[in-house]
Each structure stands twice: as structure tokens, then as C-alpha cells.
Amino acid sequence: MSVRLLSAESTDLFVGSHDEPRQVLRVTVARGERDAPLEVRGDGVRLAGPVSVPADAEGVVEVPLAVSAPPGTTVPCLLTLGEEQLKVVVTAEEPGWTMFMVSHFHYDPVWWNTQAAYTSPWELLSGDATTRPLWERNAFALVEAHIDLALRDPDYRFVLAEVDYLKPFFDTHPERRADLRALMAQGRAELVGGTYNEPNTNLTGAETTIRNIVYGIGYQRDILGGDPRTAWQLDAFGHDPQFPGYLAAAGLTGSAWARGPFHQWGPISKNFKQAKNDAALMQFPSEFEWISPSGQGVLTHYMPAHYSAGWWMDSSPSLEAACEAVYDLYRSLKPVAATKNVLLPVGTDYTPPNKWITDVHRAWASRYVWPQFVCATPRDFLDAVRAERAAFSPQTRDMNPIYTGKDVSYIDTKQAQRAAEVAALDAERLSAFASVLGLGRYPHTALDKVWRQLAYGAHHDAITGSESDQVYIDLLTGWREAHDLAATARDNALDALTGQIALDGHSVVVTNTLPFARDGLVSVPLPEGRTVADLSGAPVPAVTENGTLTFVARDVPSMGWRSYRVVPGSSEPWQPAPPSETPLVTIANDRWQVTADPAQGGALVSIHDRAADREVLTGLGNELRLYDEYPRHPDMGEGPWHLVPSGRVVGSTEGRALGVTSETSPIGRRLTVTGQVGEITYEQTVTLLTGSDRIDFTTRVLDHTGADRLLRVRFPARVEGALPVSDVAGAVVGRGFALPDVDTAEHPWTLDNPANTWFGLSTTARVDLGEAGARALGVAEVVVPSLDDAPQARDLVVALARAGVTATTSSADGTRYGWLDVDSNLPDVRIVVGGPDTNPVAAELLERADDAYLEALKSGAGRVWVPAERALPEVWQPSADLRDLRALPALIVTDVADLVADLSDAVIEAVCPLGKEILEDRTVALLTYGLPGFAVDPSGALHLSLMRSCTGWPSGIWLDPPHRAAPDGSAFQLQHWTHEFSYSLVSGDGDWRALRLPAAAQEHITPL
Template sequence: MTNRIPLRPSVATLAALLLAASLDAAEPPASGDRPTFWVIPHTHWEGAVFKTREEYLEMGLPNILRALRLLGEQPDYRFVLDQAAYVKPFLERYPDQEPAFRKYLAEGRLQIAGGLDVMPDVNMPGGESFVRQVQYGKGYYREKLGIDVTTGWLIDTFGHHAQIPQLMTLAGFRSYWTQRGVPFRTHPAEFLWEGIDGTRLPVFYMPASYAVMYGSPADPSKFREFVIARFRSLDANAPGKDRAGPAGVDVGLPEPQLAPMVEAFNKDPDRPFNLRIATPAEFEKVVAPRTDRPVFRGEMNPIFQGTYSSRIELKSWMRRMEARLVTAEKLTALSRILGGEVSDAGLWRAWEPVLFNETHDQASGVMTDHVYEDAIRGYESSDRLAGELIDAGWNALASRIDTRGEGIPVVVFNPMSWTRSDVTEVDVGFAVPGVAGVSVVDDRGVVRPSQLVSATSYPDGGLCAARVAFVAAEVPALGYRTYHVRTSAEPSRLPSPAPGHLENASHRLAIDDRTGAITSLRVKSGDWEVLRAPANVVARHQDRGDVWELYRGLDGGSNVALSNKQPVPPRGEAKYSDDEKGTPATVVTGPVYSEYRVAHPFAGGQYATTVRLYADLPRIDCTTTLVNNEKYVRYQLLFPTSIRGGKHLDEIPFGAMERPEGIEFPAQNWSDLADGEHGLAVLNAGLPGHTVADGTIMVSVLRSHNLGAYGFGGGYEPGMSSEGAFQIGKERTARYALLPHAGDWRDAGLARAGLEFNHPLIARPVGAHAGDLPPSKGFLEVCSPSVIVTSVRPMRDEAIAVRLYESTGRPAPGTRIRLSAFVADAADADLLENPREPIAVADGALSIDFRPFQIRTLILRTRSAPR
């Protein structure tokens, strides 16, 4: 390695940063009313980044043993542990240590902070993933140790979105400790953070990192010099009498010299301040009475922008598994509503590998290669478990549906909380001769548009198997509709070529059939041209960064939100995909959709894109597949719009944020640019990185980087490889969609659109049989279009937990909610699904108010509706 950069966060970097600014300063005069420097010993368990989960446990569990020994030997010592994925294995593997562990907890000298399964990234995973982190972590600590964790401890997480104050408060946290994302380096160390719904949360910002007091000397005179320098380094951030000095590093050892040196320092009559070893809770108690803490509004982003597209396939896995798991929960909850015996144990087994993979470093893709491979195995295991749960829930539901009728029954399930029309696909097979074509009929006898996506035939020409796309209209909310695929002697021809454009009732697209670029996107209503230049174009340009950072090497001490502007990559300096051409596009047309497919060489690699326009949908679905063969480059999709002076908004977990131009931010399901009259939204499936500059929406789809220069430590050792992150020769596919719209993002219903794109209708053939459920049924009704159900899951006590949020930033009073099962009683609950206040139920339904962007969890107990 060249230009070695020290371990993040670096003791050496801290020395340069802190000592230079403080050693020459005059020592504060001693007085009878000395300030106090609160030293907080901890260890930051990495979860998985340079080593796998198990390797880090082998490295890190002995640190807990050392901490327990120090707690036993030194009455003034304190220590902090956080992640359940770290503490749980310790108590399982060292059961004889549990009595001492409990004893120090009871004494308040050992504190559990964090309260989550891991220390996750909070920007890229969905909101329900964060809720599961809380439920898993705090649930474990309550059940195993009988404690409620109230100190939020995301000290190394790479930025924080603006719904964190509400989420943490709803989860019972009373504080939030972090070191990254404030707007300027001299930001006050203690402040109140106001989220987008108005909730305020006390924050404890660590301006000199979570290691400011780590690595102290064992010599009293050197310790005095060290600690005064550390104290003075916080002058600009914490000028009051009390300052917090965390003392821990990545998988760092507890320091036996700390308590003796603190005792010796406090005996010096000329000391400028007092030292006290403390827990975060003790420091929070001291600061709580203060009334002068400033209020910070908004988000603490972005940090480490390169992580939004490094090892991009991990982001795709994350999004896919979140969707599958919440769908599995919904189907399991429906089994409960229908009277089945269900358990949530299997759901948690499927969730935990996904929660672990959302560890801040792991989700970010900054790991070594063998850790990456371990993460993929975790996702694959979760995928299998989720599939089994979905199958079980589906079968329990489908077995109850009356599916009789002519043809092959196909049940289409809608996991969303609103009635929905969308395109879906199903695989069917035929064992009878003479099948030339098919048609699809719904439960009301209406023939729905359909077309063959692919087909195989018998030697006599009859269809053997086919994949059929069809329009599933008005599938009820959290419910299903039954269709029948009927055979015909008339052929259902595969789509045939069409002229060089795509068109439906809403849009007309022109596509360069040699490059794949969309050269025109015209909205027919109002005759608005969306684009000012070719779009759906990939720009590839040099990026001499690493897996963390765009265009530069890692600054492990980075704690101020990035404000560097990123222009649209200029042609000539960047290579554009439409600079190269291939053979003419493959074009298909049909009653359900029309589609262009283009492929050609690109910048020493390969490029392929598909653009699909549906006959009855406003959404334009796209995929782009890249094969990269060069190091230190990044790829961005470009959509140059005709919008000038518009606002850029991104979806965040349970909300949306307006963001400044030219800065890459992490988005959830959608990003939008609109001027109030018109807008273009880009929906994505696991592509977090979005930038808007000069009216162009840019989406990061691939980066080719490794760890770069990194100092050995924290588990990183000579010989470890991260070369796989260069993505050389690997095929990576980005899924996204375009949604031109009138008005702003609220008018366009983008919260719903983004969820529909990531939660497609589920269509499966079933057997024909009688059942006690009708051919079509919805199980949940929410009257307000801005209130979205994000989760429906079974509880252990036979109840159902439903989580909803207001998605537009506007009040939604009197929102009526009804389950198909008769609701006997209801209660408002926290994120742990503990009931708080009863809610009146009338005629089996309830009516509640929502503040802008408010998140609410409801506990519903049901019984059969009276006949």
C-alpha cells in the first residue's frame, strides 16, 4: 500500500488534529469550581468489515472479558457495550460470566447503549429495517437482562436522516450519540435535533471522534499533558463546565491504566479540571438540566458518498430482501387473521442475517473480499427462509379461495395498502395438444390485456409452457384477485417489431435504436417535452477515490456533512454510452407493453439497456446492464430534463427531504426534480446515490474501487484483499423507472409509486377448488391516500401490529382504518409494539389523526365479524 492512511478513527490522526491545536495553549487556571471531563470507556465492535462476523467475535469477545475484569478490580471503572449481535454471543459462550455481567449492569458501571442488533447504516436500508433493528436489539436486552436501553449509540454510522428523532423517540430512546454529519466542525457538542415531524431528540456529538481519550499514557506526567490536550481540543464545541471524552476504538482493548491515571490526575491540586470515568447515562444526567442547547433542524448527511454505489449489488440485495420479508410478514399476519396458528420465530430467523448485513460498513460495501462473500451467503440464507415463509403464507391463503372456473386459476396478491392496477407475469404449462394461444379473464368475467413474454412449444407447434404478462386491474388493498388463463386455438403471437418509438395513451418516446438513449420523452397531456438532451445515458469517468470516498482517499476522521459540488460529467472527459453504437435494437410490441432492447460495447466493457412502456401505466420501466473492465471509474445514469429552477426531493425512511443541487445524497425508492408544474421522478430498486445538477438527475449505478491506502488495525491485516470491489468483468444490472408527472411530488403520489415498483404484484397458478373466501378480497382499508401502511405483522399474543405513516408532510385528520376481520379493540403503540393508549373502535373500524410525516403503530385484536 502507498500513502498509508491510519485506522478509522485514527489515534494518530487525532494526535495531529488535537495536540497541534492545544499543547501550546495556556492551561486553564485552577479554581474551586473546576470543569469536569467525563471519560467514557467503550469498545466499538465492527460487526463485519475486514473480518467476518465470527472472526470479529473471536477477536472482540475477549475484550468483554477484560472489561469485566477491570470492573471487578477497579471500583471507579466504567464500560459501555452496544450491539446485541456482540453481547448475545458473549452471554451464550460465557454463561459463567452472566452473574458478574448482571451485577455491573445493576451497579450502573456497565452500560448497554445502542439497543440495536448491530450499528447499522440508517440511510440506505428501509425504515422497517431500522424498526426491526430496534425490536430485535431492545427486545433481546429486555427479555434476557431485564433492561430498557435508552441511550442511542450510533457513533460510527455514516450520516443520519431526518426521521431519526421521531424513530428513536418512538423506540424509547432519550439520547443519540454520534460523531458524523453536523454542518460545521465547530458545531456545539450537545444540541437538540428536530426531525421533519417536529420531534426533538437530545444529541451528543463527538467532534474529536469516539476515540478522543483512547491511547492515554501510563505515566502521570505524560497523562497530564495528554488529557489537557484532549480537553482543550473541545473548547470550540463544548465551552461549558462538562465535556464528554469517549475512550475507545475499533475492536479496541479496555485500558487498565485509565482509572489509576485518572485517580492520580485528580490528586493534583493544580489540575485545571476534574476527570471522571463515566457511562453515557451519567453524562446525559448532568447535561439534561441545561436550557441553552441549540436546536438543529434537518438531516446530518451526506458522509462517505462513495458507499452509495460501492459493491452496488449489496444494495440490490438489501432492497430485495426487505421487500420479501415484509411481504412474508403480511402473509403470515393474514394467516393469523384467518384463524391460523402462526409464530414470529421463523420471521426473526429470516430477518436477522439481513439486519446484520446492514451494519454500517457492511451495507456500505467497504469490506474485504472474504467478508463480502460471507455477506452474500447471509442474504442467500435469508432469501431461502423468506421464500419458505411466503410459500407457507401463500398456500394458507390460496387454499381458502374459491378458484373454480374455466382455465388455469391464477391468484394475484397485492402487498400494498391501496387498491392497485399493475402488470404482472405468471408461468403456466399445458399437457394437452393443440394449444395455440391464451387469454386471461378476471373473476368478473372481464378479459384482461395479455401477451406472451416467452414460450416453448411441442414438436407439433402447440404451446408447452409460457410466461404470460397481463394487466391485473383493481387488485384489492392487502388482498388478492383471481384470474383464469384460458387456452385458445387462436395463436397468441410473441411480440413483433415496431417502428422506432414507443407510445401509449400518456407518453411518446423516441429511442436511438443503435445506442439505447431516449432522445425524446413527450407527455401528451399539455404536450410537455421532459428532456432537453438524450437521457438514459451512462457516463463513465475517472474517480481516484476508494470504496468510502468519491474522488479522494478515505478521511477516517470525516465528521462534517459533505458539501462538495458534483457537476454533470462533461462529454469528452467522461465517456458516454451513446458515443458507441451496436446493431439495431430488438423491439417488441403487444397489448400489455412495448419494449426496446439495445446492447453494444462501451468503454472497454459492455452496455445493454431495456426500456419498457406499458399500455395502461404511466411508469416507464428500465434496466441497464454494465460490464466494467477498468479500475478507478464510476458510472452514472443521466437524465437531462427541461426543468429549470426546480426542487430536488429524495425519499428517506418514512418521509421525504428537499436537497441542495450538486451534492450526492442517499435516496430510498425515488428521487424527483419538479418546478411545481411538471416533474420527473426516477424510481429505483437498490440504487441509493442520487444527485441533481443543472436540471439533470444523476443516479450512481457502479463504482470500481478497493480499500485503497488503509492503516493496519481494527482487524485489517497485511494480505487482505478487496480487489473484488473493482467489479472487473462482473455483470451488474440496475433496475429503475421513469415517472413524468404534473404538479409536485405529492400530486404524483411518489410514495406509492416507489413502493409499487419495489413491491410488484405476486401472481401464482393454483389448483381449482371450492373455498370459503371469495375470488377477490381485500383485508385492509385506509381511507387517506397519503397514509401508507409499511408493515402488518403477527404478534406473539395473537394480535396484529400495523405500522403507518403520513407520506406527504401534510396533516391527515380522521384517517379511517378497517380490517376485513372485525376489530374488537385497538391501541396506539410504540415501535416495540407495546400498547400505550386505547383507540376507540366503531363498527369494527377506527379513525385516527396523523400529523405531517407522523409514524404510528397500532395493535389490533380481531374476532369474526358478526353475521
């Protein structure tokens, strides 16, 4: 018997030469008694030359084919080996593909271990994998290992990234700079990142992100002599929508990262339950133009198999196995590549050079012409991508939410970040004026230290609250130092500037550091028997409390001051209001009337807008809700970076308040509520200042003994048709509804999002349908006819983003956006570019809808609105799947340029021949201070995350003895101490622009 034929597989491998590449057919055989000729017959497929399989052949035989069929064609073929035959389908492939293997290591200067440990000799730690994976090394050893291998092996290329390990290394090893510079000159080493570290830009202000970039580029270029071009943000827990615009403005031309559009692990690896293992579930290629609302963007590579994808070949038992592992990865990544170039990151956390990478580079080249597997840098890859394609799919997609626990874990660090940022910005403004006026030197050194500390704390395992207890304590000193240095610089500049104002020595000077005039509370310690008057001598309403005089300063000029005289007199303290004649307790000013119910935990049963004669609430407001959480996610594991509610929640409204009091004073009215919810005792104040358009709230957690709890405050405030909106660092964008009450064991995605300083129910852009009403737009899928048409949608997605509507650009034959199993967030509208003759999605949509919509297009309407089959709150359910074309409303557009022009006022006019949409032109929002986590559920209820306690690893981890803990012995992650949270409610007619919410939020976080 001749050698036996077992199976055959078509591949995209090529042998031969670049001029005559031959596609490889892999044939599996079993040994026999004699040799046998092999033949292949198919239409456009033949053997490249005679093939004889020897009798002792066993396993896979690679057979070169001459394929003349067009690429992508599937050709049925008959394979004959001796007396045996087998039918096989050969897919005609295209040569010319290259996979760029980028050697790297990801470095966290803080996480479960401390900065000191990550830069110390880890040989002192256990070598049996009980304290770390055996391959992990400290930063100094890693930098040397990668440089040394490159010096030994001319085929090796690698990247270095973050200043938080580069600076300590080269400060202590300055002799290695020459080696690094020589390798960079040869193109075998590249400095990437362009930032100080991998910051979580969605949890910090815009200026912190900008300084992070400035420090990163400055060190990599000006100190080390590199040429950073690519932001290398592998592990960040989502990204601020403005981030790509900042990168472009700083001169960077690319970015690469692994987390954002498709949950934490991407479309290939496991996120929840079973891994999808299918990159084609992405709606856009892995290389795209990532664009900010400013309209600026960078070419970006998203890592579908994550940043550690290529590392695992290190454990392959042989070179052959390593080659096959790399080839499997290539095949999984290839379907979503924008060009014939694929990037494979080879490395993971704290990893030395992969032991097989250069062997694969050489062995593969000796066997195959295409695809090429080469050691490379990101610049090699992105240059090849740009050389092949001039324009890319434009994406303004919101790359959030990722790891929703990050928005609230260790909440005091978020508050500290906000306090330090505000102090730093004030210090810079005031110090600049003082310096120009010759009133002292600008505090360069102090403010430089401030921004370095804030940049360090912005790391994705610092500000996110994912760190261990010891790291938390270490980081707190950085935020404290940043705040105190900034506050000292601010106060010194203020003293110098106000010292130039001609006063009589008995005055108070109130300064405003914002670029617009404003009112605000001012507190001044004054001796008894003194109060304040304006410059005309008229008394200023004020209140005395705990030895401090507090008054409302009016119309303080932009970046200016207003003076008040200190005069003899007295101010009254807060006084109890007359007893209520009903069980409810009410306070009011000219704008608001607020009513609390002591029987329901002191929650607000009414917030009445007296100016509009309208009730804001649809249920009980300012209700504290305490969620039970799993210690770690039952399926995904992992710790404090996840929100993991179990579905069990108790509200403060379920019991009677311990006390509700109403007080009055010359500056306003306030309610004070005390109560208990679960293991938390609390005090809440609601303040109505005279003449103020906002309602100010403070919630104080007085005592807290629980574990694995999440505390939110809730305001049910439905605005018909409105959608969630929030500010980010330098823009305002629409956000999707959240699902805060799910059991995450069954439905893991709560869809909380981070806001910078405010969030609410409003509209970013809207579609005006005339008599058919109006519809708010928040998050869009822009569907173009084909992937090649995607670049032509750039002007449209930029115009949408500038109006606050983020968009995912997809193609008609691709995957639809809107499946929570894969997508990190959900859209609320589709914009279909092209009519039924050019866009198959438009054709299908119109086929399934009433004929009236097609007739409207035929009659000349350039924009036709096709409503969804069901209302948005009905389909926005846990684990939602909104991919069906009728699940969301759609705007069919035949003239893109006209639509772009129409978006200039954030209002789109369209025709809707049937049905009606309802949109109330009104806004309800919460202004926040260091409280980024929010959720607006489909009913319209606003939820603000206040704090949480989590026992999941690395909570409680302390590396260096003696072990430290809170006074009650609990881990610091549990936050068992007093907390105070400030937020304000605003509401009114019109959208967020009409209410000037960005300015209102800046007033809220920036005290006079």
C-alpha cells in the same frame, strides 16, 4: 541573578476548594541563583496568596489567582518576578466544568476481517502489527478486559454496546453475566446502543431500522438486565433523518455518534488537506436535540473530535503527558459544549481499557478542583447535561452524505437487502391474515431469523459495501437466507389464503399486499394454448415470452385479490414494430412518446409527455456514463466507501449503438438497445405499458472487465426552480444539488445522497411571493439571535421538517452554515428569526440589501423575502462556500408562531418588494429498486448510480485459504459478472404529493 521569567499563560484550571476556587496562571521560569517573589497586578486579578519561586525552579509554575472580574473578561496584567516583568492577558474563567471520560471500544463484526476472526483468539495472528495494531483485541478478550478492570479498580467505568458481540460472548461465558449486572447496579457499567449494531439506516427500509432497535433493546434489557437509554452510533456513515424519531418512540432518550454533519472526521481532525482543528466551525453545540420529521427527537451528543479522540493518550510516555493530552482535548471540545459538561470518548476500534484513564482520573483530582476529569458513562454525562439545561438547540439537519461510495459499492447487496425486506413485509402481512383465519401457525421462527439477518447485514461495514471479499461472500449467505425464508413464508401464506377462494380450478389469483388498489404486471407459467380472461369472460391483453404469460392486472384491491379465468386461447409474443421512416426509433402509448437515437448509443433524444404536450428532457436521456476513479483518494486515502472520480468520464452517447429495436405487443411497446461504453457491454430496455403513467427501464450489464469505474445513468430534466427531493425511510426531504463530474483530488465532495425508493426534481415546501413568483425550499439554516434563543425555534424547525425541509439552527454570532470544507451538505435558503432590532444577521442583511426590504418590514410585513445576489446554480460550485449572507436567499421572520401555522400546507406566503423568483410547479422523478445512490446536478440532470468496481483496500482481501476470486481471477469488489438494474421515470404537474410518489415507489418495488 534571581530565577528568570520566560512566559505566562492564562488557563481555565482551578485549585483551592469548591467554595473558594482559584484560577491558575501557568508561568514558565528558568532557574537562577536565588529565590524571587512573584507578583500579579490587574483590574480584578491578584494573587490568591504570597508566591515565592525558588532558585532551582525550572519549567512551569502554577500560580493561584483570585479573580473577581466577570467570566469571559480579558484583563491585561503585569507579572513581576524579581527584577523581570512580563505583560500577560488573563481571561476570567468560570469554574464548575467537568469532562466525562467514557471508556469504550468500537467493534465491527465484519469489515476487512470476518466475524469468525473478530471473535477468535487473535494470539494466532501476527503479534508484530503486520496484521493488526498491537492494541487491538478480539471481542471476547475485550469484554473480559473491561469487566475485569472494573472489578479490580473501583474508579473504572465503561460501556458495552452491540448485540453482535454481546450475545456471542455471554452465550459462551454465561458466568460473566453476574459480574456485568453487579457493575451495572453500581452505575460503573452501562449498556448503550439500544440497537442490534451500528446500522447504516440510510441504506435500509424503515422496518429494518425498527427491528434493529427492537432486537437491541430486547437483548440488552430483557436478557442482560440492562437499562439502555442512549443510542451509541459511533461509526455509522450518516443517518436516516427519521432515525431520532424511531429512537424516541422506542423509549430511548439520548444518542451519541461521530459522523454526520461535518464530513467523516469532524471539524477538528483532517478531512481533506489541512485539518481545521476548530470545533467552533460547527453551527450548533455538541449537545442538541436531534429531531426527525415526525417531530420526535432525542438529546444527542455529537463527537467533534471523533470517537477515538481520547484513546491516543494511551501512547503517552508518562502520566503527566497523558494528563496534558487530556487537557488539550478538553480545551478543544469546551467551546462547543452546550453546558459545563464535556464528553471525551476514550477508546477506538477493538481497544482494551486505556492504560492511563483511571490514573488521570485520580491524579487530576489531586491537583485541580476544576475542571474535573472523571471516568464516567454516557448516562452520567447526559444526566449532568439535562440537570444544567432544560432545552437544547433543535436540529433536523440531514446528517448526510457521509462516505458516498457506500451507496453503490457492492450494489448487489443493496438489491438483495431490498428484495429481502419486501419479501419479509409481504410475508408478515399475509401470514398474519392466514394465522387469524386459522390457516396455520404464524411463522415466528422463520421471520425472526429473517429480521436478524437483515439487522446484521444493516451494519455500517456490511450494507455499505466497505467489506473485504471474504466478508462479502459470507454476508451474501445471510441476505440469501433472509430472502428465501421470507419468500417461503409469504408463498405458504398465499397458498393458504388463496385456497379459501371459491374457484373452478382454472383460475389465476392476483394478490396485492399494499394498502391501496393498484395495477401491475403479472407473469404466470401456462401451457401452450391457454390465456387469461376476466370474470366476465372478456379477454385480457397478454403476451407470451419464454413460456410465460404476462398481462397487466387492473385495479387489484388493497390488501386483496382479483381473479382471472384461464381459458383456451393464445397470446402473441412481442413482435418487431414496423421499420422507422427516420434514423430515430420511437415508441408511444397514450401518455408518453419516447424516441431513441441509434447514432448516439441508443440514448433517448425525447421523452414527450403527451398529456401535457411537454418535453421532459433537456438533453440525452438514459445515457450510461462510466466514470474513471482513483483506486483510493489521493489525499484522504481510504477505500470503497469513498466516491473518487478523477473527472474523466465516457458516455454511451459517444458511440453508435450495436442495435436498437422496437417491439409491440397487446400490453404495450418497448425499445431494446445494445451497446458498449468503455469496458462494459450493455442492454437497455424501455417499456411503455398500455395505460401506465410511468416509463419502465431496465439496464443489464452483460459483460464488465474494468477496474476503478463508476457507472451511472443520466436523465437531464430541468424543472425551473425545482430542487432535489428524495424519500428516506418514512419521510420525504429536500436534498442539495450534487457535483458528480468533479475531480475528487481537487474537490472531494460529490454530494451524492442515498434515497430509499425514489428521488427527483420537485418541491417540499415553497415560498409564495405573489407577483414576485415563488421559490422552492429544500435545506434551511434557521438563524436565531443568540444560542439561548435556539430552543424557541423548535416549533419552526419541526414544521419545516414535516414539510420536508431539514434545518440547521444556528445563532447570529456563530458560524454560518454552507462551507463544504466543513459541512457535509449545503443549504439553499436562510430563515432569519427576528428583525434588525433583535437579530444582527437581519440587520447586516438589510444593510447590504436595497432599502425596500427594510421598508417592507417597517410597513408591517411579518415575512420579507430577500433574494440572493446570484442564482443558486451559479454559486453551487465544487468546494462551494455559501456562508456570505447574500449567497443565499433569506426569509426574515418576525412572527414565528404565524409562520409555523402557515407551514401546515407546505406553502409560506411572504413579501418580496424587489426581484422575482421562478418556480415551475412540476415534478420529474426516478423510482428505484435497491439503487440508493443518486445525484441531481445544478443543471437539473438526474443521475442514478448503478454500480462500481473498486480496487482500494480492503478490495480483494481474503483471510482464510484457499483464496477465492471471480471466474476471471478478479476481486469480487470489481463485480465482473452480469447485473440487472430496474428504475422508472414519472413526471407530471404538481409536487411529489400530487404525483403520490411514495405510493408509486411502493408499487415499483412490491410486485403483485
